[in-house]
Amino acid sequence: MRILILIAIALLLYLVIASFLRKQKRQQSELDSPAEKMVTCKHCGLHILEEEAVQAANKFYCSASHLEADQQEK
Ligand SMILES: [Zn+2]
Secondary structure: OHHHHHHHHHHHHHHHHHHHHHHHHHHHHHHHOOOOOEEEOOOOOOEEEHHHOEEEOOEEEOOHHHHHHHHHHO
16 A cells, blocks of 8 residues: 555655646746837837847847948948
């Protein structure tokens, strides 16, 4: 009968660890994907998603051509 107790304990441990890992994973994925951030094109003022923006020197542009245009103005 001792083996049944061991199995029961192992199963219980497994369930506790599994739910703990699941919780941790969920928290991590929330950190990994924050709400999509909007940025403004420095050249034309268009609002775009940060991940779609062209970034140069901590400034954002809606496209590579606006990045070039902004740099040429200086
Ligand atoms: Zn632009």
